[in-house]
Amino acid sequence: MKKFIIILLAIMLGAAAGHAQKFTVTGFVNDASNGEKLLGANVYNKQTYAGCVTNNYGFYSLTQPKGMVTVVYSFVGYQPLNLTFNLTADTVINVELKPTIELEEVEVKANGIEHHLESSQMSITELPLKTLKKLPVFFGEVDIMKTIQLLPGVQSGTEGTSGIYVRGGGPDENLILLDGVPVYNANHLFGFFSVFNADALNSVTLVKGGFPARYGGRLSSVLDIRMKEGNSKAFKVQGTVGLIASKITLEGPVVKNKSSFIVSARRTYIDILSYPIQLIANKMAGNSDNFFGGYYFYDLNGKINWRFSEKSRIYLSAYMGNDKAYANSKYESIDYKTKDNFKLRWGNITTALRWNYVFNKKLFANFRGSYSRYNFLVGEKSDNTTPDYHEKLAFDYFSGIDDLAAAADFDFVPTTNQYIRFGVSNIYHTFNPGVNAYSFSNQEGSDYASVDTTFGNNKIYANEIDAYVEDDFSLGSYVKMNLGLHASGFYVKNTFYKSLQPRAALRVIASKKLSLKASYATMAQYVHLLTNTSIGLPTDLWVPVTDTIKPMKSQQVALGGVYNLNDMFEISLEGYYKWLEDVISYKPGASYLTSDNNWQEMITVGNGWSYGAELLIRKDMGKLTGWIGYTLSWSWRKFEEVSPDKFPYHYDRRHDLSIVATYKLSDKIDFGATWVFGTGAAITLPYDKYITIDNSAGGYAGVGGPGGMQPYYQYVDNVQERNNYRTPSYHRLDLGVNFHKKKKWGERTWSVGLYNAYFRQNYFFIFVDYDYDHYNGTGKPDKVLKQVSLFPGMPYVSYSFKF
Amino acid sequence: MKKIVLSLLFLSYIMLSGCVKILNDELKTKETKLVLNAAITPDSVFTVNVSHTSNIFEDESADNLPFIDSAKVLLFEGDNLLYQLQNTGYGFYSNPGFYPQTGKQYKVTVSYGTYHDIESVASIPPKVPxxxxxxxxxxxxxxxxxxxxxxxxxxxxxxxxxxxxxxxxxxxxxxxxxxxxxxxxxxxxxxxxxxxxxxxxxxxxxxxxxxxxxxxxxxxxxxxxxxxxxxxxxxxxxxxxxxxxxxxxxxxxxxxxxxxxxxxxxxxxxxxxxxxxxxxxxxxSNVDNGYGILGxxxxxxxxxxxxxxxxxxxxxxx
Structure with missing residues (x-):
């Protein structure tokens, strides 16, 4: 490790040394139409091709030799801007880029491809949000998580759900950041929707490997989602009315050129639509019996910023989302009155206060204080009155996690060839792994004593500290490296775990069209998610490492290349190998639905490894955009307590193919289509069974056995291998079309489409059961394998507007 | 009103669209194995039960039980052969009058037809009063x-x-x-x-x-x-x-x-x-090459x- 640090410092210093008189151009790159910051925009000297990209706040710093320079500002989907000027002193230039009209594709350069060719970072994908809105969607709801599932290296979870499984990693190994704040449960409606409202988002970046040192805390991926800042030019409204949900977004300047805001809200209305049916049903049942049940989710995004000066800006962003399912019943007769209320509620809150400050032309800083909370509550109340007594009963179970965090991140740009990032952060976690509250009160006449008690797991407090430094630098014209070190520590219950995680990435320009890349990253993770492998239950529980459950660790190496084909197509090919250490799994027989107080007894620790190759062919410009992603991969697990042998991970998919396309026919009509194919999931099924004899109660006495009596026996299913069965392959075609029309008041869009257009019955779960349509020779129904599928052919329609 | 009715119909469709289908997969058993079941104690005659595994889809009716009554079941104390146990029906094998003793190691081997031979070992622990x-x-x-x-x-x-x-x-x-x-x-x-x-x-x-x-x-x-x-x-x-x-x-x-x-x-x-x-x-299971238990x-x-x-x-x- 020492050697690594010394080498790292030597290379960094070498890259920084020995430069003649130079000056620095700094500033921000914005969208001309709404003032939004453009993250990852290219800024480069047209003569020397020396350049940089804007950071997560749209800031850039470009140092160039004194004299006449032409600086090019470019970003995918925007018209590039060339500025020629005489550089004689340090200069601040804030620029605004105009969005392109896709029909003018010839004039647009492949800036996104250039960025990927240039960048030292690999295994990274920026999600094109504009394309995303043209794609067919599930229930009419644009969902970034479902689009991420279409990227190579990312497996989707169960049919219809939003979970992501990256390069053989588990569902808890993804760090999902919303404006830098972790989101612990990204699911609405049991995972069928994600919590992210696409209308409120500015950028979405997925990192699958070669993690830069600024990221830490999860093993398999980082999903960095940035909210919009709000239109600083004019007040704008956009909204969508869908079949099950509607949403609206308001944004605009608060004080022109100083402050802007954005507020976005979304709510489902399954509960409202079903209310009349329930009302009729209750009326038909008579007045004495009433039942109302329902479900809804909502979320709110808000952000406001204030610019104090060219150097100083503050942001306050917040997200709040909740799901609630409820069932209320009431029964009344002359003598009896009963009221029952059941509720299930879960949700996230994240808040971040950030302050950007440009200390000088070379040093940019971001300070952040944040709060993140996920909690889950299930509760039941009943109130019973009889002629003899009156009783009230209440039961609640709640669990969750709270994070209070502070962080300071710095971007230091000593030369154009070098970009240094460093920072520290501290997260104070409060884990609440399940508390039961029970109360019972007798008003009159009951035989039972009143009770009011709370029991379950105590809260666990933990402190997580992180520090990092990374240097992205060029060695000559062809070689670029990103070297870094991430250090982290976790203090919980008098135990302190620490980890030093070296990171390295290398890029070599092989030709104008081809760059080759390699990376190595180690990661450590101090929190675990107790979850199941089917649906995203809100009961999923975040728990910390303990003295017996150690931190999970991973190492990943990747090799690959990016090729620019005709300035239109970006072709990237990557191979990777990932080792996972001390990952957790449920023990045999552990049930997901029990709120077992001693969760440590339900899990077992083991190792995993995965490897594979990913191909991505992507086109971001022109009438036809989209990508083809293909993954060939293997993913294994080994848990001594589960099986003596290695077994395939549930999300081991040998082949995974996604074809995503949008076509803009005109300004009025565009089409979208996706087709996905994946090898079936690995699940556990019993192939055979055998008899167990009841050996209790003194051998076989009294229950048969010796002497010709039939023994007391039971069949048990024989499951000797975990994940021994492959479900049928998964494939699905989604189609959609959007009709746009300019109106006097703005623009409206009708979106119609069909999810799972050819009605493929994909696996949701499989079980052994009887076929009551076929009977065997003995008159008994045949035993067969049955598959439950969801959502065969799901049409959608939605209406969107903006003005 | 029409829109509400259409919406309700659509929602009903969503609710009912989950479906079940029968897969044609047979889940073929890789290998049928022998199963040994016994719990020996000094208070009872040494008795074991022998059966075989069945495919998961196989009929479980009483006239199709997988007990084996013609296996060769040998009982050893250490490596010394004591008895070939005799079948008493429904897959049970015993030697009348033989009661196992505390602390001695017993081994049972079972051979039957083309099945792989199975064996298991157990010693009766001391009594705890x-x-x-x-x-x-x-x-x-x-x-x-x-x-x-x-x-x-x-x-x-x-x-x-x-x-x-x-x-x-x-x-x-x-x-x-x-x-x-x-x-x-x-x-x-x-x-x-x-x-x-x-x-x-x-x-x-x-x-x-x-x-x-x-x-x-x-x-x-x-x-x-x-x-x-x-x-x-x-x-x-x-x-x-x-x-x-x-x-x-x-x-x-x-x-x-x-x-x-x-x-x-x-x-x-x-x-x-x-x-x-x-x-x-x-x-x-503690049965080599098979399933079950010699307890x-x-x-x-x-x-x-x-x-x-x-x-x-x-x-x-x-």
Whole structure:
């Protein structure tokens, strides 16, 4: 490790040394139409091709030799801007880029491809949000998580759900950041929707490997989602009315050129639509019996910023989302009155206060204080009155996690060839792994004593500290490296775990069209998610490492290349190998639905490894955009307590193919289509069974056995291998079309489409059961394998507007 | 209104669109294997049961049971052949009059047709005597007028020091009516109390399982519940009486038998392999090349009887 640090410092210093008189151009790159910051925009000297990209706040710093320079500002989907000027002193230039009209594709350069060719970072994908809105969607709801599932290296979870499984990693190994704040449960409606409202988002970046040192805390991926800042030019409204949900977004300047805001809200209305049916049903049942049940989710995004000066800006962003399912019943007769209320509620809150400050032309800083909370509550109340007594009963179970965090991140740009990032952060976690509250009160006449008690797991407090430094630098014209070190520590219950995680990435320009890349990253993770492998239950529980459950660790190496084909197509090919250490799994027989107080007894620790190759062919410009992603991969697990042998991970998919396309026919009509194919999931099924004899109660006495009596026996299913069965392959075609029309008041869009257009019955779960349509020779129904599928052919329609 | 109706129809479609189909996969068994089942004890004739695995889809009716009655079953003490066990029907094999002894190692091998031979080894652990057993009962009446009696037992034993011990507590209930045996429940349940639930590794079926991991060499006392009884309203005729005899077995069992019973307990507790919300259970086996268990135990027994007083009837307090 020492050697690594010394080498790292030597290379960094070498890259920084020995430069003649130079000056620095700094500033921000914005969208001309709404003032939004453009993250990852290219800024480069047209003569020397020396350049940089804007950071997560749209800031850039470009140092160039004194004299006449032409600086090019470019970003995918925007018209590039060339500025020629005489550089004689340090200069601040804030620029605004105009969005392109896709029909003018010839004039647009492949800036996104250039960025990927240039960048030292690999295994990274920026999600094109504009394309995303043209794609067919599930229930009419644009969902970034479902689009991420279409990227190579990312497996989707169960049919219809939003979970992501990256390069053989588990569902808890993804760090999902919303404006830098972790989101612990990204699911609405049991995972069928994600919590992210696409209308409120500015950028979405997925990192699958070669993690830069600024990221830490999860093993398999980082999903960095940035909210919009709000239109600083004019007040704008956009909204969508869908079949099950509607949403609206308001944004605009608060004080022109100083402050802007954005507020976005979304709510489902399954509960409202079903209310009349329930009302009729209750009326038909008579007045004495009433039942109302329902479900809804909502979320709110808000952000406001204030610019104090060219150097100083503050942001306050917040997200709040909740799901609630409820069932209320009431029964009344002359003598009896009963009221029952059941509720299930879960949700996230994240808040971040950030302050950007440009200390000088070379040093940019971001300070952040944040709060993140996920909690889950299930509760039941009943109130019973009889002629003899009156009783009230209440039961609640709640669990969750709270994070209070502070962080300071710095971007230091000593030369154009070098970009240094460093920072520290501290997260104070409060884990609440399940508390039961029970109360019972007798008003009159009951035989039972009143009770009011709370029991379950105590809260666990933990402190997580992180520090990092990374240097992205060029060695000559062809070689670029990103070297870094991430250090982290976790203090919980008098135990302190620490980890030093070296990171390295290398890029070599092989030709104008081809760059080759390699990376190595180690990661450590101090929190675990107790979850199941089917649906995203809100009961999923975040728990910390303990003295017996150690931190999970991973190492990943990747090799690959990016090729620019005709300035239109970006072709990237990557191979990777990932080792996972001390990952957790449920023990045999552990049930997901029990709120077992001693969760440590339900899990077992083991190792995993995965490897594979990913191909991505992507086109971001022109009438036809989209990508083809293909993954060939293997993913294994080994848990001594589960099986003596290695077994395939549930999300081991040998082949995974996604074809995503949008076509803009005109300004009025565009089409979208996706087709996905994946090898079936690995699940556990019993192939055979055998008899167990009841050996209790003194051998076989009294229950048969010796002497010709039939023994007391039971069949048990024989499951000797975990994940021994492959479900049928998964494939699905989604189609959609959007009709746009300019109106006097703005623009409206009708979106119609069909999810799972050819009605493929994909696996949701499989079980052994009887076929009551076929009977065997003995008159008994045949035993067969049955598959439950969801959502065969799901049409959608939605209406969107903006003005 | 039309839109609402259409929306409702659409929602109904969504609700009903989940569907079930039969897969044509046969789940072909890779290899049919022999299964050995036995729990040997010095108190019983050495008996084993031999059967074979069946495909998961195979008929489970009584006329299609997989017991094997023509296998070659050899019993060894160490490496010395003692007997070829004789079939007594329904897959059982024994040697009349041969009772296994504590501490000796027994090996059973089974050969049958083209199946792979199987074998398993077990030694009966020493008996751990019950030092004392105290019982008590709590009598209540529920809101419907039913009489309920909770029976509690408190058992004490000395755990042998320096060796790993595994235990099972089970109960056999004999029910007499006017001194005539009416029925026997060989698996009358015993439960932990709320306070000591965590002491036990498992409640396998109707019994309790635990080890001496935390109590090696100590005198151990714990409380348990052995009957939670509802009694009806009808009073017995005068001069009739009903007696409940509880026979408690404190069994010192082998580690492999303990592991097997524990896994079997988890299997039944989680609903076998049909529960999509729990991980599947692999049932432990100590049979080489096959499945099942050659378990061994040594039991100390103590009995307690309750008699319902004459004239108090079934609803009376014992």
């Amino acid at each position: 019950i030092v004392s057993l105290d019982t008590s009962s709590v009598f209540t009446t529920d809101e419907y007028g039913n009489n309920i009696t909770n029976f509690f037992g408190e058992i004490t034993y000395n755990d042998p020091p320096g060796v790993a011990n595994y235990y099972q507590l089970s109960c056999v209930l004999y029910n007499y009516y006017n001194d005539s045996l009416v029925y026997v429940d060989p698996q009358s349940s015993v439960w932990p109390t709320d306070e000591n639930e965590r002491f036990f590794d498992s409640q396998s079926g109707s019994s309790l399982l635990w080890s001496d991991k935390l109590t090696d060499g100590k005198q151990v006392t714990f409380k348990f519940i052995f009957l939670y009884a509802y009694y009806g309203y009808n009073k017995m005729a005068t001069d009739d009486k009903q007696t409940y005899k509880f026979e408690f077995h404190l069994k010192s069992i082998t580690k492999s038998y303990f592991t097997y019973l524990k896994s079997l307990g988890v299997y039944w507790e989680t609903g076998g392999s049909d529960n999509p919300f729990s991980e599947p259970v692999v049932i432990y 061994a135990y040594n039991s100390d027994t103590i009995s307690v009887s309750y008699t319902v007083s004459t004239g108090e009837g079934e609803g009376g307090k014992p």
